[in-house]
Amino acid sequence: MNKRTVKINERELSLSNLDKDLYPSYGFTKAQTLEYYGSIAPFMLPFLKDRALTLKRYPQGVEGDFFFQKRCPAPRPAWLETAEVPYGNEKRITYCVANNLETLIWLTNLASIEFHAPLAKADFPDNPDSVVFDLDPGVGADVLDCAKVALMVKDVLSDLKLECFVKTSGKKGLHVFAPLDRKKTKFEDTKNFSKAVASIIQKNFPDLVTAKMNKEYRNKKVFINWSQNDASKTMVCVYSLRALEKPSVSFPLSWKDLDKALELHAPEHLRVLATQAEVMAEKHSEFFKEMLDKKQRLPNS
Amino acid sequence: MKTSNKAKAAINGQKQSNAPASPETPVGGLWSGTISFSLVAIPVRLVKSVEPDRVSFHLLHDKDYSPLERKMFCPEEEKIVPREEIIRGYEIEPGKHILISDEELESVSPDRSRTIEIVEFIDIQEVDPLYYDHPYFLVPLKGGEKSYSLLAESMRRTGKAGIAKFVLDDREHLVLIISRDAALAISTLHYSDEILPENDTAAAMHEASNDANNLMKKSIQGMMADFTPEKYSNGRRKKLLDIINKKIKKKTEVEAPETQGEEAAEGMADLMSALEKSMRKVKKTDE
Amino acid sequence: MASTLWIGNIQFDNITVPVKLHTAVSQNRIQFHLLHKTDRVKLHQRMICKFDGAPAPAEEQVKGFLVDERKYVLMNPEELQQAEPESSRTIDIHEFVKTSRIEPVFIERTYYLEPDNVVKSYSALAAALKELNASGVCTWVMRKRAYFGAILSTGKNLRLNVLRYSDEIVPVKSLGLESFELSEKEVGIGSELINKLTVKFQPEKYGNEHQKKLRDMIEKKARGQKITLMTPKHLKPTTPGKLLETLEKSLKAA
Numbered sequence: 001m002n003k004r005t006v007k008i009n010e011r012e013l014s015l016s017n018l019d020k021d022l023y024p025s026y027g028f029t030k031a032q033t034l035e036y037y038g039s040i041a042p043f044m045l046p047f048l049k050d051r052a053l054t055l056k057r058y059p060q061g062v063e064g065d066f067f068f069q070k071r072c073p074a075p076r077p078a079w080l081e082t083a084e085v086p087y088g089n090e091k092r093i094t095y096c097v098a099n100n101l102e103t104l105i106w107l108t109n110l111a112s113i114e115f116h117a118p119l120a121k122a123d124f125p126d127n128p129d130s131v132v133f134d135l136d137p138g139v140g141a142d143v144l145d146c147a148k149v150a151l152m153v154k155d156v157l158s159d160l161k162l163e164c165f166v167k168t169s170g171k172k173g174l175h176v177f178a179p180l181d182r183k184k185t186k187f188e189d190t191k192n193f194s195k196a197v198a199s200i201i202q203k204n205f206p207d208l209v210t211a212k213m214n215k216e217y218r219n220k221k222v223f224i225n226w227s228q229n230d231a232s233k234t235m236v237c238v239y240s241l242r243a244l245e246k247p248s249v250s251f252p253l254s255w256k257d258l259d260k261a262l263e264l265h266a267p268e269h270l271r272v273l274a275t276q277a278e279v280m281a282e283k284h285s286e287f288f289k290e291m292l293d294k295k296q297r298l299p300n301s
Numbered sequence: 302m303k304t305s306n307k308a309k310a311a312i313n314g315q316k317q318s319n320a321p322a323s324p325e326t327p328v329g330g331l332w333s334g335t336i337s338f339s340l341v342a343i344p345v346r347l348v349k350s351v352e353p354d355r356v357s358f359h360l361l362h363d364k365d366y367s368p369l370e371r372k373m374f375c376p377e378e379e380k381i382v383p384r385e386e387i388i389r390g391y392e393i394e395p396g397k398h399i400l401i402s403d404e405e406l407e408s409v410s411p412d413r414s415r416t417i418e419i420v421e422f423i424d425i426q427e428v429d430p431l432y433y434d435h436p437y438f439l440v441p442l443k444g445g446e447k448s449y450s451l452l453a454e455s456m457r458r459t460g461k462a463g464i465a466k467f468v469l470d471d472r473e474h475l476v477l478i479i480s481r482d483a484a485l486a487i488s489t490l491h492y493s494d495e496i497l498p499e500n501d502t503a504a505a506m507h508e509a510s511n512d513a514n515n516l517m518k519k520s521i522q523g524m525m526a527d528f529t530p531e532k533y534s535n536g537r538r539k540k541l542l543d544i545i546n547k548k549i550k551k552k553t554e555v556e557a558p559e560t561q562g563e564e565a566a567e568g569m570a571d572l573m574s575a576l577e578k579s580m581r582k583v584k585k586t587d588e
Numbered sequence: 589m590a591s592t593l594w595i596g597n598i599q600f601d602n603i604t605v606p607v608k609l610h611t612a613v614s615q616n617r618i619q620f621h622l623l624h625k626t627d628r629v630k631l632h633q634r635m636i637c638k639f640d641g642a643p644a645p646a647e648e649q650v651k652g653f654l655v656d657e658r659k660y661v662l663m664n665p666e667e668l669q670q671a672e673p674e675s676s677r678t679i680d681i682h683e684f685v686k687t688s689r690i691e692p693v694f695i696e697r698t699y700y701l702e703p704d705n706v707v708k709s710y711s712a713l714a715a716a717l718k719e720l721n722a723s724g725v726c727t728w729v730m731r732k733r734a735y736f737g738a739i740l741s742t743g744k745n746l747r748l749n750v751l752r753y754s755d756e757i758v759p760v761k762s763l764g765l766e767s768f769e770l771s772e773k774e775v776g777i778g779s780e781l782i783n784k785l786t787v788k789f790q791p792e793k794y795g796n797e798h799q800k801k802l803r804d805m806i807e808k809k810a811r812g813q814k815i816t817l818m819t820p821k822h823l824k825p826t827t828p829g830k831l832l833e834t835l836e837k838s839l840k841a842a
Contacts (some may be wrong), residue, residue, distance in 0.1 A: 011764065063548070068656045073365035078440045078763035082330060094349070152583055196569060200576040204584060213558070232398040234657070299572060323744045332782045335680040335825055339781060339838030344825040350693060350758050359650040360635060363659060367639035369649060373631040381636060381643075386625040391618060391806050398623060399809045408817040409801045422782050427789035430749070431612055440763060447828040450768035451835075455778030461786055466797070470616075473798030479692075482760040483767065486693065491613050498743055500702045502608070513708060517716040520601040521684050525722065528689040530754040533727065533736040541663075542673035545653050548661045557658040558639050 008102040011079055015109050022061040022113065026246045028274065030111065036241065036274045041101045043285045044239035046292055050121040051086045052095035054234045055107060056114035062243040072096035073110055080106060083122035084284040087232070097122060113243045114131045116179040116234035119190070120182065126231055130184040130291065131190040131298065133197070134225035134235070138210070138218030143270045147258040149209055149222045152201055152270045154255060160299050165288050166258065168270055170242035170250035173222075175235065181295035187231050191297050194226035201272070238288060239277070252288035332414035332469055336439060336452075336478070336485070344442040345448050347469070350486060351436055356541045366555040417476065417487075420425075420464035425479060428462065431496060432477075434489040439478070449485065456480035594730050595704055598713070598739060598746075605713050606704035609730075609748065613698070618802050673734040674827045677746070681724035687740055690723060694751045701739070701746040710746065717741035723749075752792035784842040825836070 004015050018031040022278050026136045055069045072082050080103050084092040098104045098115075107115075119128035133153050135146040150166050157164050164178040180190070198211035201224065210221045212247070217223075228235060236242070236250045251272040261269035272280070333346035360369045372381045389406070390398030441449035456462065456479065463478035474489040548554075591610070598605040622631045634643045651668070652660030703710035717723065717740060724739040726748075738749045808815050826834050 066656075068654065070654075074354075075762040076759055078348055078438070078765065084331060155583040155586070156576060156579045160575065160583055196572050196576055200573070204580050270353060272312050299462065299575060339785070339842060340826070340834045341838060342824060342826045342829065348758075348763070351752060351756055352757050352758060358653055358663060359660065360649050360654045361662070362637040362639065362644045363648050363650040364644075364651070365637070365639050366650075366660065366662075367637050367833070368652075369635040369644050370638055371633055372636045373622055374634040375627070375629055376632055376642065377624070377629040377671055379625055380635070381641070382624050382631060387631065388623050388625050389620045390623045390628070391620055393806070393810055396619065398628060400623075401806070401809075403622065404817055405805065405815065406802075409798055409805060420785070422786045423789040424786065430692050430695055431698050431747075432791060433692050433695055437765060438758065438760075440765070442825075444828065445825060446766065447768055447770070448826055448831055451770055451774055451778050451831065454770055455782050458775065459779050459782050459786075461782050464789075464794070465795070468798065473796065475595060475794050475796075481691075481693075484760045484763055484765055486732075488692070490791075491615070492794065492796045494796070495613055495615050495789075497610070497612055497614055497700075499612070499700050499742070501744075513712040517603070517709075517712040518720060520603060521716055521722055521724075524600065524681075524684050526685060526723070528685040529772050530694065530736075530751065531613040533725075533751075534755070535753050536673065536734055537671050538785050541668075544663070544667050544670060544719050545655075545661050547653060548667050554655055554659045555652070557660065572767070 006105075008105060009100060010078070011102045012070040013102060013106055013107070013109065020061065022058060022111065023245070023247050024061055024063055028247045030109075032274070033113065033241065033247070034105060034108050036144055036247070036278065037104055038101070040239045040281055041104055043281050044237065045101070045104065047238050048098045048115065050083075050097060050123065051117040051237075052083045052093075052122045052125070053098060053107075053237075054116040055096070055112040055186055056116070056243060057109040057111045058113050058243055062113065062245070066243065069112075070095060073107075073264045077106070085122050087127050091153045095122065098157045113241050115237045116235050117190065118124065118231065118234050119229065120187070120231060126186060127182040128180065128185055128187055128190050128229065128231075130177045130179050131185075131194055132228050132235055133194060134169075134173070134177040134228045135176065136169075136218075136223045136225055138215075138221050138223055140220035140224050141208075143168075143172060143174065143224045143267045144262060144265065145208060146172075146279050147270060149201065149205075149224065150174050150176050151255070151258055151262075152205070152209075153197065153224075154220075156201065162289065162296050162298075163294065165252065165291050166255065167238050167250055167288065168248075168272055170236060170240065170248045170272075171244065174253075174270070175250070177291060179294040179296060184297055185297065187229055189298050190229040191226065194224075194229050198224035214280065216298055238291075239281075241274060247276055248272060249277040250278050251280075252284045254284070254287045331437070333442065334417065336417040336419065336465075337418040338422075338452065338463060341452070342449055344445040345439040345449065345454065345485070346442055347487070348438045348440050349437045354535065354538055356538055356545075361555075361557065366557045368557055416469040417465045417478070419465045419478060422456075422459075422461040422463050425462040428477065432490045434474075434491050436486060436488045439487050440483040450483070453480045453483050453485050456485075457483070465569055592702075595700070596677045596679045596728060596730075598679045598681060598701075598724070598726070602726065603709060603713075605709045605746075606706050607701040607710065607746065607748075608704045610700040611758060612700050612747070616799075618799055618806070638664045673729045675732070676729045679726050679728040679737075679739070679741065681726045683725050684717075684720075684722045685725055685738075687721050687723045687738075690738055690749075690751070693757060695749045696752050697750040699748040699750070701748050706795065711744075713739075714741040714744055714746050717746070718743045771832075774832055777832070777839055781839050781842060782836065784839070 002017060002019050006015060008012050020030045022028060022030055022033055057069060058066045058069060062101050070093055081097040081099055082094045083097045084094055087093045119130055119132060135149050138144050154164055157178055162178045164175055164176050166176050169175055202209045202211040208221060209224060210217045211224050236251055238252060240250050242248050249272045257269060331347040336345050337341045362369055373387055375382050388400055390400050392398050465476050467475055467476060475492055476490050477490055479486050592608045593611060594608060595607040598607060624631055635649060637644045653661045655661055677766050726739055727736050735750055740747055805815055
């Protein structure tokens with residue numbers, strides 16, 4: 001059946017094109033995508049709460065054109081929450097906010113495969129509630145190199161009494177986060193801090209790490225993209241699918257997973273697909289849940 | 302395969318229980334509060350009723366394709382002024398300003414910010430459409446659905462509209478609340494001192510003859526039809542999107558540079574030395 | 589009256605009515621200036637390059653359409669011009685409809701129309717439209733933009749309403765409002781209450797109090813007087829169970 005009407009929390013939704021293969025070479029339909037987000041929702045929604053979402057929609061599947069959408073699609077149901085947040089020079093853009101399952105499903109039905117969100121919540125867009133170390137492997141480096149760097153970041157931060165957590169980017173890299181008290185944090189603080197940490201690590205491990213933007217510096221190195229700590233930037237949401245050939249997920253990992261992967265020299269340990277994610281979600285959500293309420297402070301802030 | 306049963310069931314069409322419905326105060330929305338008439342208070346939130354479909358462009362620097370942002374510039378010191386150094390002033394005479402703070406500005410209409418109080422109703426036929434400014438919808442929040450329906454139905458039945466004032470952003474608006482297909486539509490109105498006088502040159506000039514009138518009426522009647530606004534569409538948007546899509550296919554996109562960000566601020570020296578210490582420990586454990 | 593904004597010719601069948609457009613609304617708001625805290629100098633707006641922090645003059649500015657994070661498709665002025673409609677002085681009426689069929693939500697802006705020298709056809713059109721309760725649905729191009737609107741009559745005068753496109757209007761159905769069971773008694777009291785609170789529409793009655801209070805505050809400050817700040821009021825929502833009771837209380841008080 002290509003169409004179906006469902007009722008979620010007393011709200012009716014018309015789901016369409018269910019048989020459409022969104023990942024044609026792997027074989028993963030829209031129905032499966034909806035089912036993925038439906039089952040992962042209890043773990044994902046707390047991280048989407050009150051955040052202005054940027055969507056990446058692939059109505060023709062991952063091999064077709066995508067559209068990158070910040071403005072919440074219209075027409076939309078009245079129960080769908082939105083937030084008015086300034087973007088660039090526009091006074092305010094109306095973004096979607098997914099605070100419930102029905103919104104997540106409604107958006108997925110529009111072929112929103114990827115969900116991206118800022119590091120700050122919509123009500124106070126200049127106050128992030130975490131600092132991120134976006135680890136991106138350059139040509140010739142891989143996710144295992146990222147794992148090495150992630151462990152370094154963790155060690156440095158833990159010496160500063162900051163607890164941090166790691167997830168896959170869903171593509172080639174890893175993301176390391178430290179949750180912060182947004183009441184006492186501004187992007188200026190997180191940017192300066194992450195830049196400093198990146199610089200120090202680069203200084204001490206110049207063959208493995210770079211903190212510099214230019215692509216020419218990134219060959220065979222892991223780039224610590226500290227500039228992601230900005231009000232205008234977004235990070236892919238934890239548990240979001242990625243629009244690659246296979247439906248991989250930005251998924252929480254334990255630090256032990258990184259150790260194991262390095263020990264066994266197995267990059268596939270750090271790659272999670274949708275079906276695996278559904279099975280492992282309950283267990284792995286434990287590794288990331290402190291991101292939700294831990295309120296730490298950056299040194300010097 | 303372990304999945305969240307509740308979620309899976311929802312997708313597969315089974316009924317759900319314990320609906321959370323809409324929250325009390327949605328974060329970052331346009332406005333939420335209560336609308337009241339006499340003693341009845343209804344929790345509502347404001348929702349756009351018009352969504353202009355503009356194709357919006359960003360202004361970029363042609364040298365590096367970096368986006369441009371609007372900043373306030375001091376012509377005297379010839380530099381960009383950060384937020385903390387900007388103050389608001391009203392010019393009472395050239396060069397002389399009275400300063401107004403954010404709190405002072407907000408305090409000017411204290412009893413209107415979270416409530417829309419309807420103190421009187423009027424016959425909707427008496428409102429010249431000239432007064433309508435911007436339209437919105439009011440949507441009931443949890444618990445307010447019944448009172449909301451009542452107000453909408455009562456207004457529909459009586460053909461009346463509610464008049465109220467409320468502050469949205471930093472402006473007070475005169476608003477009209479109308480019932481529209483069982484929903485409450487709210488429109489800001491222009492104040493009467495903002496309406497310019499209509500021309501009376503035509504009134505002073507001559508009346509058209511009966512013949513002229515009849516000819517005119519005949520032409521008009523020959524062209525009477527139903528109002529089907531869908532027939533008229535915004536050609537500009539389509540044309541722009543066509544041009545844009547062609548360019549996307551040609552893969553001519555440019556990429557804005559990653560912003561370097563400001564140089565590390567003072568006080569970073571302490572952080573840097575703390576980090577150096579930590580780094581040394583990390584290196585030691587590695588060896 | 590405001591100065592002439594634009595001049596055009598209303599056209600339909602073989603009838604031409606030359607008109608002048610004037611704005612009908614002029615908002616008079618207190619304008620503030622943004623000043624520099626240190627020297628009280630009036631600040632100017634500049635477009636600053638996010639990359640190097642330097643101001644970018646108009647010649648160095650180019651328009652781009654966002655297609656992905658940090659990726660843009662550039663639009664040059666010639667391309668933007670391609671999307672512009674051809675200039676014209678004609679306001680083409682395509683059909684006439686009953687004025688009541690155009691819901692107020694469609695109206696974006698109103699212009700007053702004044703006859704441009706030729707009065708006979710203007711008066712005839714105004715009289716005929718009024719008598720037939722009709723509006724002329726039209727399109728025209730003004731200042732390189734295409735518009736969709738309606739011409740209506742107040743009896744002696746013509747007005748041009750700029751209308752919104754139908755795909756820009758949020759349909760009530762999409763709000764997903766549920767219909768509610770209401771008792772005849774409740775609706776009866778509600779209606780009675782509304783009628784009791786009904787007055788004649790006298791727009792002059794409502795002044796822009798916010799502006800007035802703002803003006804007063806500014807004047808007080810100018811005189812060196814102290815001003816007191818107040819906090820917003822929050823009303824407690826009426827619970828559904830108490831609705832009837834509250835209505836009856838209200839009716840007694842009205």
